[in-house]
Amino acid sequence: MIASLAAFAAAALVMPLLARWLGRRVFAVIALLPAAVFVLLLTWLPGVLAGTPVVEIVPWIPALDISLSFRLDALALLLALIVTGVGALVLLYCVHYFADDEPALGRFAGLLLAFAGVMFGLVTADDVFILFTFWEATSVLSYLLIGHYTGRKESRGAALQALTVTTFGGLAMLVGLVILAVAGGTTSLSELIADPVTGAAGEWAIALVLLGAISKSALVPFHFWLPAAMAAPTPVSAYLHAAAMVKAGVYLVARLAPGYAELEVWHPIVIGLGALTMLVGGWRALRQYDIKLLLAYGTVSQLGFLVMVTGFGTRDAALAGVALLLAHALFKAALFLVVGIVDHAAGTRDWRKLSGVGRRMPVIATIAFIAAASMAGVPPLIGFVAKEAVFTAFLDAVAAGDSWAWVALIGAVAGSVLTVAYTVRFIWGAFFSKTDVADTPLHAESPAIAVAPGLLAAASVVSTFAIPFIEPLLASYADELPGGHDYHLALWHGLEPALALSAVVFALGALLVWGRQRVARLQASVAPVLDSARGYLGIVSVVDRVAASITTAIQARGLPGYLAIIMTVFIGGLGAASIMNTSWPAGIRLFDYPAQPFLALVMAIAAVAAATVRQRMTAVLLVSVTGYGLVLLFGMSGAPDLALTQALVETIVLVVFVLVLRRLPKQIAQRNPPVHKLARGIIGALAGLVMAVLGLVALGARIQPTIAGGLPALALEAHGKNIVNVMLVDIRAWDTLGEISVLVAVATGVASLIFVSGRTGGAPRLDAVDEGVNRRDRLRPVPEPAWSIRAPRTSLADTAGESDAAGEAAETRQTWLLAGRTISPRNRSILIEVLVRLLFHPAIIVSVFLLFVGHNAPGGGFAGGLLAGLALVARYLAGGRYELGEAAPVDAGRLLGTGLLLAAGTAAGSLLFGGPVFESAWFETEVPLLGTISIGTSTLFDIGVYLVVVGLVLDILRSLGGEVDRQEERQTADEGDGAFTTGDGEHGDEHGGTPGEGAEFADGDEYSAGARLPGDGARQPSVERTEEARS
């Protein structure tokens, strides 16, 4: 079992890669895995039936007595067979459901496969905490799968709702499980059931665990998340919300019933809520027009039914319950898959628009009919067999005088009547011809898509007749509960009360169908009772409003307000502490070398000036002066590492500032004059003073002898000579890991603030270059047509109509940067382009050098990454956002993720070899001719840091640079005064004249004759003079 789980995990991880070159066919490949596990499970069947469960235990956290223990008994085997069998069929169905160009196909395949694995782990886990881990994992995976269409708001909302509700229940369940484990003295589920916890602890624990179960299985009052989750793709609905995940709650009830069905809290929750849910679900299903929603409410109803039956607590009911579980998995998955096919073919799921579908899709209609008949309990299908068993079990209990049995029986009969009614509604709505609706136009679907639902429907028929072979497995579980062993599942028991009840159910169902208009009127007149979705939304909106009002109350003063508060706290706290300090240094040395006071003076002047100037750009430059002054101070004090890093950081910060300031008014406080100038000045001055005093005190406060003397030896132990770097990547690697995690969060935050919609993908790329520069030509220079030197390119696509001859005939020059020509000649500087072209590659080489030399000399991943980032900055500044896209044609998120993975991977890697986190290792070998090569895990860690820093810079450039450019261009284009627009082709459509203008520009002559550059006339004479001088 553990091996199967590992196989699921590994396969899910490689799925995104596999999906890239297999497309949707990847599903056919991965369906093999659950199918293989299904077969493997079948081979264990005889042993399990013989009463010897398969057990695997691997110790995990001995201190808490938690181990990876798995136990496959009859119930687990039944569920595991359903999970893997239906899973394999649903994956097979996905092959035809999705198109190859479906976005995020690899992610979806990986998640769905991972879900199958997690579900398999859930039903086989024996340790309650392992069970809980899988339980929560299904919630998270279900969140990701429901939210598959990340661009749709309702999809994200439904995903979040499902996650919130099921996690709430899950947390309650965790508390219950902890109580059980502590009171029972073991974490083994089988032992807890064999030797149940009783008394108040047991009651509370089971109530909490059941809370988890009913939230997961969408029982009232948590039922609302399941219909909303229908925003997911159909395979997800079929698998998670019919066959697998929602069954987790039923499984837990079935699992606990043998030990805990006698508790006081058990019956009210299980039977009371079960019966209520069955009725509410069926009632609401009768009101739906969307056939998928109809099925969803039907599922809610059936889940209530299942929980009620499996939790009833007698042997016969348990037998009926697991039979119903099997039947439900078969017919409901088949029905959802059919709905997906109809939806695909007709383009709608609203049955008021569907007509004549059954006549033209006879195979699909037949499959649906069989599955729906099983749902309604029509003989000779497995649904009928199960329902007969349920009625018999409840009737027997009623006869025995059980008061809860009355509730259960009435609930089951009434619910079944509703089931019959909504089944008819579904079949009629989806497949029949309606007199007043024209035939729905249908797309042809591949016949192969019917394979999976067909097999499931066939199983509904076959299993009825194979009941003697299936029953031992079901009975093997049911026998754990009290009650006589003489009842058997069968199609025909003779004329007995249960059969009569079935007949009554069908008759009443037919009555409902006959009087459907009256039912509809009744439903419309009754206020929606138990609409807990509204309650949920109410809670959420109250939380939102409270949060918003607190935020408004606290954060009303803007940035100056925050800073004032932070600074005041700083002055009050640390200032007071430093005044009360007793360990003042004995003497004060004014300076170490003469340049120090000079630099300090320059920095002080710049700082004061920065606070008083009125131009934003000037203020930023003055702040930079203080930063570069610090660089000099570091450098002169013998800290080249710090100086190097500070210089690079200062430069990057300056660039980011400039990028941001483009969008702000040039003057500071143009609109709102600053208030409380004096107070602000005092706060600023005091903060500086406190900081200075703190420095003084801190330097004099040493009590213990310094450990600096030991550091060189420690560094050598870590194979490094540069103590600073060894500190960063080895001794204090935890800090660095935390810091780069913050960097990743910052990059994501910046990007998501700027990009209004999705931020995946790299910076925009040139479309024309791919044609112009193919692989063979990469060693040859790229010619640049003369007109692109003279005139701006109106759009990137305007090379489309150009013949090669025209391009060659034009006076051409060499292109220096790939996207230089996308910039208007007025803003273009060939000087910068040539310099960037010549210096970009050397800068990258130096950054790689800094990365690798870091362990022994000044440098390191951080400095190297910053330098590489600056090289990208240069490319962007010289060639604009398209140049950035060509310079780094990768998603910044990928760089960040890879870097973080590498860093965290080296941290966790040593765990695999039994060492503590971050234990360093070195690989050193003597290569002939080359010499000694030594690679340490700390080098890998540093590479991770390097990638994160590059990714951060790229993300900032992409959002604050490229995206802001694009937004600005769009703004100018929208305002209508943009004579030319670069960028997206859609602008051409907005301005009818743009293509014509483009042609004029491209021609060049009109440009120089008609529209002169503003300074052109002034320049002309001096040119003539030059020529005179030459002659």
Next chain:
Amino acid sequence: MTHAAADVSRWRSVWRQLPLLVALVFLWVFLWDQVTVLTVVTGVLLAIGVTRVLYLPPVLLSGRFNVWRGLLLGLRMMWDVTIASLQVAVLAIDPRWKPMNSIIAVQLLTRSDLVTTLTAEAISVVPGTVVVDIDRERGLLYLHALGTRTQADIDRVRRDVLGTEERIVLAIGTRGQAASVRAARRERRAAHDHSKGVRA
């Protein structure tokens, strides 16, 4: 002078790009401060890798480098910088000096982007003159020059710029460019001699 990029054969174009690749390897070895098989091999691999992965359009150098002219260029640059620094320093502390500066357009002899850029850089490095704009199409440099009080001053600056360009072309320009520069020089010298002769 146009860069006829398209008519260079493939291997010739590779050959003419090689210096930049070799420069990258030299940079790597120089950074590690040791010439070993390891540094050279990794340097070659890295240089090829970086230029392949982070692709930029190849730069066609002239394929010609005159060492002697290069040396002269370097020495002259140092001399110019030294003298100009002193001049600017004097101007900066001279209380009587009233700034009288100008923006001058200079028509360069060549249109090569590389020569234009190097000339612009060389002029900007020398204190007192800064390039403010380049007209790539016409081969014009616009520069800001300090202390240009008379037309003679302007002509001197212009001559300096053209002289710098000539030296750069003679050191690294293509054969064709170098030949045309030499021809222009001979002509000028002849004209100069001629005018001398007339005076004499």
